[in-house]
Amino acid sequence: MREPTIETETVKPQKYAAPRGTADILPEDWPYWLYVRDVAERVCARFGYGRIETPIFEQAGVFLRTAGEGTDIVEKEVYLFEDRGRDRLALRPEGTANVVRAYIEHGMASLPQPIRVFYIGPIFRYDRPQAGRYRQHTQFGVEAIGDGDALVDAEVIELLWTFVRELGLRDYTLKLNTIGDQVCRPQFVDALRAYYRPLLPGLCEDCRARFEKNPLRLLDCKEERCQSAIAGAPRLRDYLCDACREHFARLQAYLTAQAVAYEIDERLVRGLDYYTRTVFECHPLQEGAQSSMGSGGRYDGLVELLGGAPTPGIGFGAGFERLIINIKRQEVAVAPAPPPELYIAHLTPEASMLALEVAAAVRAVGCGVIVGGAGRSLKAQLRHANAKQARYAAIIGAEEVASQTVTLRNLVDHSELRIAADDVPDALLASSATKSERIDA
RNA sequence: GUGGGCGUGGCCUAGCGGUUAAGGCGCCAGGUUGUGGCCCUGGAGAUCGAGGGUUCAAAUCCCUCCGUCCACCCCA
Numbered sequence: 001m002r003e004p005t006i007e008t009e010t011v012k013p014q015k016y017a018a019p020r021g022t023a024d025i026l027p028e029d030w031p032y033w034l035y036v037r038d039v040a041e042r043v044c045a046r047f048g049y050g051r052i053e054t055p056i057f058e059q060a061g062v063f064l065r066t067a068g069e070g071t072d073i074v075e076k077e078v079y080l081f082e083d084r085g086r087d088r089l090a091l092r093p094e095g096t097a098n099v100v101r102a103y104i105e106h107g108m109a110s111l112p113q114p115i116r117v118f119y120i121g122p123i124f125r126y127d128r129p130q131a132g133r134y135r136q137h138t139q140f141g142v143e144a145i146g147d148g149d150a151l152v153d154a155e156v157i158e159l160l161w162t163f164v165r166e167l168g169l170r171d172y173t174l175k176l177n178t179i180g181d182q183v184c185r186p187q188f189v190d191a192l193r194a195y196y197r198p199l200l201p202g203l204c205e206d207c208r209a210r211f212e213k214n215p216l217r218l219l220d221c222k223e224e225r226c227q228s229a230i231a232g233a234p235r236l237r238d239y240l241c242d243a244c245r246e247h248f249a250r251l252q253a254y255l256t257a258q259a260v261a262y263e264i265d266e267r268l269v270r271g272l273d274y275y276t277r278t279v280f281e282c283h284p285l286q287e288g289a290q291s292s293m294g295s296g297g298r299y300d301g302l303v304e305l306l307g308g309a310p311t312p313g314i315g316f317g318a319g320f321e322r323l324i325i326n327i328k329r330q331e332v333a334v335a336p337a338p339p340p341e342l343y344i345a346h347l348t349p350e351a352s353m354l355a356l357e358v359a360a361a362v363r364a365v366g367c368g369v370i371v372g373g374a375g376r377s378l379k380a381q382l383r384h385a386n387a388k389q390a391r392y393a394a395i396i397g398a399e400e401v402a403s404q405t406v407t408l409r410n411l412v413d414h415s416e417l418r419i420a421a422d423d424v425p426d427a428l429l430a431s432s433a434t435k436s437e438r439i440d441a
Numbered sequence: 442g443u444g445g446g447c448g449u450g451g452c453c454u455a456g457c458g459g460u461u462a463a464g465g466c467g468c469c470a471g472g473u474u475g476u477g478g479c480c481c482u483g484g485a486g487a488u489c490g491a492g493g494g495u496u497c498a499a500a501u502c503c504c505u506c507c508g509u510c511c512a513c514c515c516c517a
Contacts, residue, residue, distance in 0.1 A: 020508070072515055076442075094517090123517075128442070131510065132517080139517060205443095206514070222513090271516060292517060319517030347475065380470080382477035397475055411477065 021127070021135030023321075027337070032324045033138075035334045036167065037120060040140045040318075043163045044118045047155065049142055052117040054098040056124075060090040066097045066305050068273025070213040077125040091124035094272065095141040095317050096299065097306065103145050104308040113146030114313075123317075131325075132291070138320040141296075148300060148312030150247050153278045154254035156314050160294050161260045164282055167323060168332040171285045172293065174260065177268035178248040179216065180240055181276045182301055188239035189215050199229045216269040236266065244277055251278060270295070274302045278314065284326055293326060294318030340368035341428055343385035343411075345378055347397040354396050358406060358424050365425045367432075385411060392431075394424060 018024055025033060044051070060080055067074045079091035092098050099117060102108075108115045123139045142159055144152050157174070164172055180188060192215050200208055204223040211218060219230055240248070255262050262280070270279045279297035296316025303311035327334065342362055346355035352374055359369045370388055372381035378395065385393045395407040406424055409416045419427055 017508075072442095077515085125516080127515070129509085130512090133515085134517090137517060141517090209514095217515095295517070317517055322517060343477095345476080377470085378475050379477075384477085386477040393477075395476070399475085407476090409476075414477090416476085 019135070021129035021133075023134065023136075029324075031334050031336050032327060033320065035327070036140070036320050036323055039166050040118070040120060040163060043159060043166055044142065047116070047159050047162075049116040049118045049144075049159070052099060052102060052119050053121060054092075054102050054119070056122055057089045057091050058098050058101065060088040062097050062101050062306065063090050063093055066100075066272075066274055066302060067094065071271055071273060073125065073271060077127050079124050079126055093123065093125050095119060095121070095123060095139050096143060096272075096313075096315055097274075097302065099141075099143050099315075100145065100299075100302050100306050100308070100313065103311075104303065104306055109146065109309060109311060114144045114152055115146055116142075116144050118142045120320075132319075132322050134321060139317045140294075140320060141315060141317040143313060143315035145303065145313040145315075146311055148298075150250040150278075151254060153247075153251045153298060153314055154258060154260075156296070156316060157251075157255060157262070157278075157280055158258050158260055160280075160282055160296070160316050160318065163318070164293065164323075167327060169284070169293075169323075169326055169330060171330075172282055172326075173285055174262045174280060174282050175265040175268050176252075176255075176262040176278070176280045177265055178236075178240065178244060178277050179269060179275060179279055179297075180236060180244050184239055184241035184244055185236075185276075188234065188236050191234045191239065192216075192218065195232075195234055196229065203229060214269070214271075220267040220269060247277055270297050272299075274299045274305065276300045280316070282318075286329075291322070292319075293322050338368065339389035339391070340370045341390070341432070342367060342369045342392045342394055342424075343372065343381070343388060343390035344369060344394045344396065345372045345381035345385065346374070347378060347395075348401065349374075350401045351396040351398070354401055354404070354406075354421060355394075358394060358396070358421055361422070362425050362428060365429055367425070367428050392428065396421075 041051075060078070063078060064074055073093050078093045081089055081091075083089055099119065103115060118141065120140045121138065122136050124136050126135060127133060129135060140163075142156060144156055157176070161174060179185060193211065196203075196211055196215070196218060200211060203211075203226050204221065207218055207221050207223070207226050207229075210221070216236075218226075219233060221227075221230065237245075252262075252264075265281075268279055268281055275297040277298045277300065279295075281295035282293050283291040284293065294316055295318075296314070298312065298314040300312040301310075302313060303309065342359075344355045344359055346352045355371050359371050362369045370385070370390065372384060376384075378397075382393055390411060393409045393411055395409060397407075400406055400418075400421070404421050405418050406421050407416060407418050408424065408427060
């Protein structure tokens with residue numbers, strides 16, 4: 001459809017919708033978002049991770065040169081654009097490369113290592129949307145940069161494990177694998193390709209593509225006709241160098257000691273080229289696509305790729321939308337938005353004036369107030385107050401204005417009293433104090 | 442990027458070739474003069490996703506596009 005010109009616009013205005021694969025987060029959704037955010041922040045604080053936020057767009061090279069030539073993300077999913085100054089920019093398609101860029105830019109290598117940070121923000125990928133997959137999604141991610149010991153792997157994985165548990169989710173699993181490093185993985189990939197090359201004609205189309213682009217994924221094919229090839233394929237664990245083997249063994253020992261119930265999945269592979277050694281993924285046991293709630297891995301070559309000194313790193317990303325899908329599915333109790341303390345119904349223009357004064361005074365002491373709509377009947381305003389679950393309604397009509405008072409109605413027990421307009425804030429505070437005392441007792 | 446299902450007022454749904462597209466929720470207004478949650482009455486609100494075609498006649502059939510959902514792919 002064509003952009004409406006000024007003439008046609010008056011005839012037939014264009015109807016707009018949120019772009020494909022994006023969503024509005026409405027007031028009723030916010031309790032879930034705040035809940036996930038709060039748990040993430042709380043858990044990160046307990047693990048000593050500080051918040052970092054980077055721009056949602058970067059010089060395109062930050063992502064294009066790091067994720068890997070043949071990856072889907074680089075080949076077809078990045079939102080690329082040129083700004084008015086002719087800079088090539090990319091909306092961030094993942095959350096790690098940009099943090100590493102910041103690590104280098106701000107000289108964090110000279111701080112005590114590792115640097116422990118987390119972020120919460122939007123990620124953009126031009127992909128075909130479906131349930132649990134969006135073109136803009138929100139990711140909570142964690143990065144520990146500057147220490148390559150398996151102890152840090154264990155820490156990051158334990159953080160993810162703790163996070164998911166504290167969200168109140170159950171029936172999920174943590175899969176773990178190692179994919180070797182720059183030394184041993186290329187040797188394995190060579191062996192894998194040598195084994196697969198003669199078998200290619202008998203394999204599915206996807207596998208023939210994987211052979212070129214992402215050979216590790218050959219081992220994860222579900223096609224019936226590819227299974228025999230998988231069964232006879234060389235195994236990565238037979239190719240691991242001693243360093244990788246030992247790293248993985250120590251990680252498992254740490255995780256076991258921390259009672260993280262991982263399971264090893266030799267077919268677990270990541271979509272970005274920069275991952276080394278440890279990779280992991282957390283997803284619910286319930287069947288279904290797009291189920292991964294959080295996943296990550298070690299990226300010991302990434303800092304160097306972005307121009308820094310050789311520096312190890314590890315992190316994960318977890319998708320808010322998918323977590324919330326599971327929170328809703330499992331009916332995890334999430335605190336609703338707090339209702340307003342007071343609703344002010346006002347019946348005359350003079351009453352409206354007094355309503356505004358009372359509202360300001362009550363808000364000043366920290367209570368929530370909704371002021372009713374001008375010209376609405378008292379009945380309509382009280383109906384609204386009830387719908388909003390306000391604890392009190394203040395009624396202001398001609399009588400109240402004349403005496404500078406307010407009729408304060410308790411909407412829970414229906415009691416009503418007339419008090420001076422100036423006393424409304426104190427009355428509300430007193431009532432919420434008695435309420436919390438009752439709860440304590 | 443591939444294959445398939447679906448698309449009716451803000452939301453959920455009925456209607457599946459033929460007079461003014463029906464119902465529920467929600468919204469608005471009333472049920473006597475300033476009082477909520479239940480109930481009752483009334484009202485507003487839909488060019489039946491968009492465009493094209495078939496037909497005397499289309500929300501109902503066909504095509505294209507868009508959106509959405511499911512599987513694959515990929516991933517958070």
